[in-house]
Amino acid sequence: MDTRSPLISYRHLAPAAKARVDALLAADTDPLTPPDFASRATWPDKYRQTHRETANWHFADIEIDQPDRGAACFGFPALPPKARNIVNPSSSLR
Known part of the structure; x- marks a missing residue:
């Protein structure tokens, strides 16, 4: 799982947005991935490893x-x- 893109995005968040994201992550108790931004951003990839039925949910194609x-x-x-x-x-x- 490539965590470079999420980390690039995270670095560009405004301080207030970063604080809100960090608070959400700190409150999340899901044990599938660590509660850091990059891990949570790649959570669907980790979930898909054991739930193949979700493979076609990888992205949303928005016009x-x-x-x-x-x-x-x-x-x-x-x-x-x-x-x-x-x-x-x-x-x-x-």
Whole structure:
């Protein structure tokens, strides 16, 4: 699992955003991966190792001209419940 991309993203977070992300990670008790940003960002890869039925869930293909996370995720929640507390799902994806 390549953790370089998540770490690049993490380094570019604003301090307030980084603090909120760190707080979410610290509160997450999921034992599948360590509670650091890179590990959590690659959590689906780790989960897929033992749950092959999720292999086609690797990414969501969202159209740039008409972004629709609901359609891209086939009606499943686009964000985990914890993330919904800090992200407005109706905001623009651009």
